[in-house]
Amino acid sequence: MAIRIMVTITQAKKRDLSEVLGLLRKVGLPVKGVDDQLHNFFVAREKSDLKGCGGLEAYGNVGLIRSVAVDPPFQGQGLGHSIVRSLEALAAEKNLSEIYLLTETAETFFAELGYVTIHRDSANPDIKRSSEFASLCPASAACMKKTLR
Ligand SMILES: CC(C)(COP(=O)(O)OP(=O)(O)OC[C@H]1O[C@@H](n2cnc3c(N)ncnc32)[C@H](O)[C@@H]1OP(=O)(O)O)[C@@H](O)C(=O)NCCC(=O)NCCS
Numbered sequence: 001m002a003i004r005i006m007v008t009i010t011q012a013k014k015r016d017l018s019e020v021l022g023l024l025r026k027v028g029l030p031v032k033g034v035d036d037q038l039h040n041f042f043v044a045r046e047k048s049d050l051k052g053c054g055g056l057e058a059y060g061n062v063g064l065i066r067s068v069a070v071d072p073p074f075q076g077q078g079l080g081h082s083i084v085r086s087l088e089a090l091a092a093e094k095n096l097s098e099i100y101l102l103t104e105t106a107e108t109f110f111a112e113l114g115y116v117t118i119h120r121d122s123a124n125p126d127i128k129r130s131s132e133f134a135s136l137c138p139a140s141a142a143c144m145k146k147t148l149r
Pocket of ligand 1: 103108
């Protein structure tokens with residue numbers, strides 16, 4: 001999908017933290033642990049305004065995508081897809097073999113990007129120890145996986 005707004009996607013810096021937390025709260029996603037993982041986040045800005053973000057946590061040789069969010073007025077223009085592609089490029093750079101995620105709201109969005117819904121119990125054991133799996137995301141969330149290599 002071609003992105004239809006002019007945004008720059010870059011790795012997050014410490015100074016991005018409060019805006020990232022604000023965006024996550026706005027779209028109803030958990031913020032716990034984001035400060036520790038901010039170096040693994042991307043931020044999408046149009047001029048100086050934050051329009052989107054997303055993070056990739058690495059556990060052994062597998063990754064966990066979390067906190068993919070686009071500011072509601074800018075949704076539906078391809079930005080979410082671009083953020084996920086940036087996170088996948090980072091995962092490939094880190095030589096990760098699989099990416100997992102949990103979502104209560106965006107299963108169709110991730111399915112379009114090649115993620116497959118799996119039973120949560122069959123996820124990689126390292127990923128299951130992440131706080132997202134252990135406590136942050138409710139049991140009702142869909143668990144999705146994409147194999148990179
Ligand atoms: C999910 C989200 C990041 C998508 O961002 P976006 O910029 O709107 O996505 P894109 O424009 O790249 O993609 C739009 C496509 O995804 C689909 N899509 C977008 N959000 C969706 C959702 N919540 N559920 C299902 N499909 C969704 C759209 O139907 C559209 O498909 P189409 O082009 O075939 O019509 C955004 O809706 C969001 O911030 N949601 C709240 C936070 C969230 O649920 N994050 C995911 C959990 S990590």
